[in-house]
Amino acid sequence: MSLKDKLVSAYFAFEDNLEGNSPIHKMRNKAMKRFEEKGFPTKKEEAWKYTSLNSVIKHDYSIFPTREHNVELKDVRKFFLHDIDTFKIVFVDGIYSSFLSETTHDNMDICLLSAALSKPKYSAVIEAYFNKIAQKDSITSLNTAFAKEGAYIYIPRNKEVEKPIEIINFATGNESALMMQPRNLIVVGENAHVQIIERHQSLTENPVFTNSVTEIFAEKRAFVDYYKVQNDKPNASLLDSTFINQDTESNCAVHTFSLGGKLTRNNLHFYQTGNHCESTLKGISILNNKQHVDHHTLVKHQAPHCVSHQDYKGLYGGASTGVFNGKVFVEKQAQKINAYQQNDNILIDDKATINAKPQLEIFADDVKCSHGCTIGQFDEDALFYLRSRGIGKKEAQALLMYAFANTVLESVKIPELKRRINKLLATKIGVSIGFNV
Amino acid sequence: MLQVKNLHASVQDKEILKGINLTINPGEVHAIMGPNGSGKSTLSSVIAGKDTYQTTKGEVLFENKNINDLDPEERAHKGIFLSFQYPVEIPGVSVTNFIKTAINETRKAKGEEPMPASEMLKLIKEKADLLEIDRKFLLRSLNEGFSGGEKKRNEIFQMAMLQPKLAILDETDSGLDIDALKIVANGVNKLKNKDNAVLVITHYQRLLDYIVPDFVHVLIEGKIVKSGGKELAHELEEKGYDWIKEELV
Ligand SMILES: Nc1ncnc2c1ncn2[C@@H]1O[C@H](COP(=O)(O)OP(=O)(O)OP(=O)(O)O)[C@@H](O)[C@H]1O
Numbered sequence A: 001m002s003l004k005d006k007l008v009s010a011y012f013a014f015e016d017n018l019e020g021n022s023p024i025h026k027m028r029n030k031a032m033k034r035f036e037e038k039g040f041p042t043k044k045e046e047a048w049k050y051t052s053l054n055s056v057i058k059h060d061y062s063i064f065p066t067r068e069h070n071v072e073l074k075d076v077r078k079f080f081l082h083d084i085d086t087f088k089i090v091f092v093d094g095i096y097s098s099f100l101s102e103t104t105h106d107n108m109d110i111c112l113l114s115a116a117l118s119k120p121k122y123s124a125v126i127e128a129y130f131n132k133i134a135q136k137d138s139i140t141s142l143n144t145a146f147a148k149e150g151a152y153i154y155i156p157r158n159k160e161v162e163k164p165i166e167i168i169n170f171a172t173g174n175e176s177a178l179m180m181q182p183r184n185l186i187v188v189g190e191n192a193h194v195q196i197i198e199r200h201q202s203l204t205e206n207p208v209f210t211n212s213v214t215e216i217f218a219e220k221r222a223f224v225d226y227y228k229v230q231n232d233k234p235n236a237s238l239l240d241s242t243f244i245n246q247d248t249e250s251n252c253a254v255h256t257f258s259l260g261g262k263l264t265r266n267n268l269h270f271y272q273t274g275n276h277c278e279s280t281l282k283g284i285s286i287l288n289n290k291q292h293v294d295h296h297t298l299v300k301h302q303a304p305h306c307v308s309h310q311d312y313k314g315l316y317g318g319a320s321t322g323v324f325n326g327k328v329f330v331e332k333q334a335q336k337i338n339a340y341q342q343n344d345n346i347l348i349d350d351k352a353t354i355n356a357k358p359q360l361e362i363f364a365d366d367v368k369c370s371h372g373c374t375i376g377q378f379d380e381d382a383l384f385y386l387r388s389r390g391i392g393k394k395e396a397q398a399l400l401m402y403a404f405a406n407t408v409l410e411s412v413k414i415p416e417l418k419r420r421i422n423k424l425l426a427t428k429i430g431v432s433i434g435f436n437v
Numbered sequence B: 001m002l003q004v005k006n007l008h009a010s011v012q013d014k015e016i017l018k019g020i021n022l023t024i025n026p027g028e029v030h031a032i033m034g035p036n037g038s039g040k041s042t043l044s045s046v047i048a049g050k051d052t053y054q055t056t057k058g059e060v061l062f063e064n065k066n067i068n069d070l071d072p073e074e075r076a077h078k079g080i081f082l083s084f085q086y087p088v089e090i091p092g093v094s095v096t097n098f099i100k101t102a103i104n105e106t107r108k109a110k111g112e113e114p115m116p117a118s119e120m121l122k123l124i125k126e127k128a129d130l131l132e133i134d135r136k137f138l139l140r141s142l143n144e145g146f147s148g149g150e151k152k153r154n155e156i157f158q159m160a161m162l163q164p165k166l167a168i169l170d171e172t173d174s175g176l177d178i179d180a181l182k183i184v185a186n187g188v189n190k191l192k193n194k195d196n197a198v199l200v201i202t203h204y205q206r207l208l209d210y211i212v213p214d215f216v217h218v219l220i221e222g223k224i225v226k227s228g229g230k231e232l233a234h235e236l237e238e239k240g241y242d243w244i245k246e247e248l249v
């Protein structure tokens, strides 16, 4: 049975446990119908031209883990940024782990989507925001149909969350192959500030397939600083779709660090609906072996006087593949916006490939849009400079790779995260020299 | 220490060095002057091992061994240092981390243990003080956004840290203000001893008032066409290069 067929029949069973004819239930039915019609995307679709899911969807995944699994804190502690200095929402094989989580807080909601979907207290927010900006493409629809668990974060107006929130999804490997579909809803109220770190972490060599969807709403003057740490095991694949809606004068940044995993697809959409907002999209991909990372970004400028800034760096070794497709869409009314996009890539090995494509569609006349894309090897002068100081060729290359990737780190605002990523980069690149930034 | 014998070097089939002869002994200071584009930086790069240039004829000996086939890092390990005319910006790597790496890679190549952290710190402090470099400056990314003068001073800081046998200073004076020039020259002089040597490349006699050369060479169109003592630099400052070119024809 194909994964699609399996999902379709699993949905019937899942649906039986849902309460009657609620609006959410209807939403799910519609979403499932869309998935049934379209199925998993194939290379025939323009947006999936360079990314084939065949090697991912061939496994026989458990869709709902049969029992709860526990992991020991000592085994996963290293994946947490801090023991106490962060809030944590932790899921193990898709199920909330209250033991590993740390959500004690006042006057804001850092809790679970399952609770938000079922308790009347949250219904107004759910009605106003849930599935309002998620796209209707097949994988997002699939997630919507099954959306059951994930982080629900509601930061009321004027609240500055005092520490970062970590959302971590562990896969234990107790299932021989596991599919998970976390669904996050994040609403950041007027003038509220929040920092969030999202991580999908398999603890096993077994195949893991995650189809994650996150909706983020930044109200007026809200400040959202979001980090995605993608350093998963070689047999874990991730489809990550993130949709961000920005109201007037809000500021949202998403940094994506793609270092591990087998196949990763990032769909990152920003919708600027209010004036004077600022969007930042940055990413580093460092790949080797047969890893595949596909960044599809969309910035939709729908309002005037906004800024968007994209900076993606890629280092491709082995027989890895990178894809960058950055779309900037400027609607007619979005005058005086400034959209900047830069994508720089270095191919380390002959067998590595990168497919990079900027896509600009501009319907306003008074705008500043720029994009640049480079694909290159190492800068010979820089290499010579380092080598003339006694640094060997391999180390000099590593140092340059590190320096190349490092510029994306500049804007990371959580010092401990910066330190960690820095170390991950150095390890991945194979720089043996002790860096401390 | 260094012997350059009938050195010819080309880039993309264009010959730039056309038979250079130069001998530098321990304890000596040599200066090379010459018009723009005459090949001064090319000569420095070839001695330091840049493989963009092909040595088509002749050889470079360092401590009596032919180094034509050595990589830049191997030459550095032997004690050759080049202060770049245009130091390269390396964002994301701090000066301190860079110099630590350079020192320890050199020690590794010689089969030595890495320098203990405390010793490294002491050395950094000592050399930074010598060149009047603010310690905060050393935490910045290598050359990124440095002013012209800061870049040059940083080159000499690296030289002071690495303590080479032969230091080639390619237009280290350009971009330095008068005070900085004195500080840098003073740094170079303090590091100078009877066992090491310096080759300075400059357009201006002024630097040579501070770093006093034993020999001055004039490089024109890929050849050393005249050599003399330090008074030659004065003469060049006064009269330019035309009279030498005239002498040649
Ligand atoms: N990589 C290269 N490719 C092509 N031409 C080169 C290259 N390097 C040097 N040249 C040429 O060789 C000649 C000598 O250059 P070089 O930089 O050595 O001059 P220089 O004496 O240092 O000049 P300046 O006083 O301006 O620094 C110039 O004509 C230069 O354009």
Ligand SMILES: [Mg+2]
Residues within 6 Å of the ligand: B040, B041, B042, B085, B170, B171
């Ligand atoms: Mg020069």
